[in-house]
Amino acid sequence: MDTLSTTLLVIGGGPGGYVAAIRAAQLGIATTLVEADKLGGTCLNVGCIPSKALIHAAGEFAQARHYAQESPLGIRVTSPSLDLAQTVRWKDGIVGRLTGGVAGLLKKNGVHVVGGWARIVDGKTVAVTTAAQETLRIVCEHLLLAPGSQPVALPAMPFGGRVISSTEALAPQALPQRLVVVGAGYIGLELGTAYRKLGAEVDVVEALDRVLPAYDEELVKPVAASLRRLGVHVHTGCTVQGMNAGGDAVRIRNAQGEESALQADQVLVAVGRRPRTDGFGLESLMLDMNGRAVRIDDQCRTSMRNVWAIGDVTGEPMLAHRAMAQGEMVAEIIAGRRRHFTPAAIPAVCFTDPEVVVVGRTPSEAAQAGLDCISAMFPFAANGRSLTLESGEGFVRVVARRDDHLIVGWQAVGRGVSELSAAFGQSIEMGARLEDIAGTIHAHPTLGEAVQEAALRALGHALHV
Numbered sequence: 001m002d003t004l005s006t007t008l009l010v011i012g013g014g015p016g017g018y019v020a021a022i023r024a025a026q027l028g029i030a031t032t033l034v035e036a037d038k039l040g041g042t043c044l045n046v047g048c049i050p051s052k053a054l055i056h057a058a059g060e061f062a063q064a065r066h067y068a069q070e071s072p073l074g075i076r077v078t079s080p081s082l083d084l085a086q087t088v089r090w091k092d093g094i095v096g097r098l099t100g101g102v103a104g105l106l107k108k109n110g111v112h113v114v115g116g117w118a119r120i121v122d123g124k125t126v127a128v129t130t131a132a133q134e135t136l137r138i139v140c141e142h143l144l145l146a147p148g149s150q151p152v153a154l155p156a157m158p159f160g161g162r163v164i165s166s167t168e169a170l171a172p173q174a175l176p177q178r179l180v181v182v183g184a185g186y187i188g189l190e191l192g193t194a195y196r197k198l199g200a201e202v203d204v205v206e207a208l209d210r211v212l213p214a215y216d217e218e219l220v221k222p223v224a225a226s227l228r229r230l231g232v233h234v235h236t237g238c239t240v241q242g243m244n245a246g247g248d249a250v251r252i253r254n255a256q257g258e259e260s261a262l263q264a265d266q267v268l269v270a271v272g273r274r275p276r277t278d279g280f281g282l283e284s285l286m287l288d289m290n291g292r293a294v295r296i297d298d299q300c301r302t303s304m305r306n307v308w309a310i311g312d313v314t315g316e317p318m319l320a321h322r323a324m325a326q327g328e329m330v331a332e333i334i335a336g337r338r339r340h341f342t343p344a345a346i347p348a349v350c351f352t353d354p355e356v357v358v359v360g361r362t363p364s365e366a367a368q369a370g371l372d373c374i375s376a377m378f379p380f381a382a383n384g385r386s387l388t389l390e391s392g393e394g395f396v397r398v399v400a401r402r403d404d405h406l407i408v409g410w411q412a413v414g415r416g417v418s419e420l421s422a423a424f425g426q427s428i429e430m431g432a433r434l435e436d437i438a439g440t441i442h443a444h445p446t447l448g449e450a451v452q453e454a455a456l457r458a459l460g461h462a463l464h465v
């Protein structure tokens with residue numbers, strides 16, 4: 001068996017692992033990265049990027065169909081059609097460009113990439129089974145765990161046949177006539193909306209009493225209204241019992257205990273993801289755990305010396321940008337820099353229609369934390385740019401401390417608000433006060449003006465509402 005020595009060994013080439021490897025190599029650390037599947041991990045291959053590509057394609061198709069009916073803009077088209085295979089090829093092209101880019105960056109920076117399944121032997125040794133079924137032993141000084149997460153299956157409806165996870169939903173070979181989505185979190189709603197716009201009949205089943213249950217109620221209202229307009233049938237307060245005997249319908253039960261069945265050519269189970277902790281010898285390290293996640297401190301150190309963990313394997317929030325930020329930090333700590341992972345806020349975006357952004361605390365979270373806060377919202381109905389984009393729905397809301405006006409949270413719902421997440425994140429991270437945002441000249445006409453106006457409104461003198 002060949003043995004290789006390295007300073008840093010990274011398990012997993014997703015956004016956490018590949019960013020850590022690139023940064024470590026930039027800092028002169030001998031780095032080896034092991035990836036069993038494709039570089040880029042869930043995010044680039046079966047997560048963030050392909051889902052946003054599909055959402056975009058579906059949105060454009062829905063828009064074309066909308067123009068074919070009637071358009072206040074005066075645009076007229078005749079019955080558009082969809083070449084789904086080409087849509088999937090286009091999406092795959094983007095994924096290919098990005099994963100190829102990651103491979104290029106790792107090479108350019110001198111990271112040694114090993115393709116194969118890593119199995120932990122001990123805190124300093126990993127055995128890798130390559131595609132050619134050869135075993136390579138890698139000995140390291142630092143072991144970084146970045147194996148990501150896996151979709152959670154429903155015991156009553158395991159994956160297989162008509163029951164699919166987001167991975168299969170992102171590579172459709174044909175459009176199902178009827179799709180049932182189980183789980184109205186962001187992944188279920190993003191994909192359910194995309195499938196509806198592509199032309200499928202979509203039912204969404206959610207056990208709790210509203211869609212996006214993890215999000216603030218006011219933010220979710222425009223999303224729920226849009227689902228109704230699109231013709232997505234939402235069944236809240238309902239639990240899934242399994243498939244019917246014929247295997248072509250999902251049995252659901254409502255809060256009153258009444259059962260009914262939803263016809264389904266496909267069932268997308270999107271009830272969450274769990275840290276990947278099985279199948280690679282992690283248990284042999286006997287690390288302290290936090291539920292199913294690997295417990296880490298604010299430097300991403302596990303309970304074993306020189307064993308680090310980042311990204312989804314460390315639990316919520318399971319987001320690519322958190323994984324990347326942790327990876328970059330761990331590389332710098334190993335290189336001797338003093339760093340801690342203490343972000344003031346980690347943005348969360350739902351690419352639903354309309355989009356939702358949450359950065360920092362909502363008014364109720366601020367109250368729960370014992371902060372005396374003021375909050376104000378500015379509606380996009382009063383924002384010129386929104387109207388020129390055919391969308392006046394949604395709002396921007398700011399939450400700030402009453403005493404010194406320090407901004408502790410931003411939320412927005414509306415068309416294109418995902419792009420406001422940078423401004424929101426920066427203002428909180430830089431310790432901005434309401435006066436800083438209100439006093440910054442925001443370009444006209446942009447959605448950003450709603451950000452300034454929310455701050456002005458919190459100060460009691462909004463100009464455009």
Ligand SMILES: Cc1cc2nc3c(=O)[nH]c(=O)nc-3n(C[C@H](O)[C@H](O)[C@H](O)COP(=O)(O)OP(=O)(O)OC[C@H]3O[C@@H](n4cnc5c(N)ncnc54)[C@H](O)[C@@H]3O)c2cc1C
Nearest residue numbers: 012014016036041042043047118147148311312318319320
């Ligand atoms: C449909 C969908 C949409 C999403 N949309 C967003 C979004 O819009 N924004 C956002 O921030 N996040 C989004 N996410 C979440 C995001 O993809 C994850 O948070 C992110 O990919 C986590 O990165 P990671 O590096 O921790 O793990 P992963 O990206 O999961 O990468 C882990 C890698 O490790 C490899 N691996 C695991 N075990 C081994 C082993 N033993 N040996 C070798 N290799 C191994 C895996 O093959 C994988 O490539 C989405 C997820 C899904 C499923």
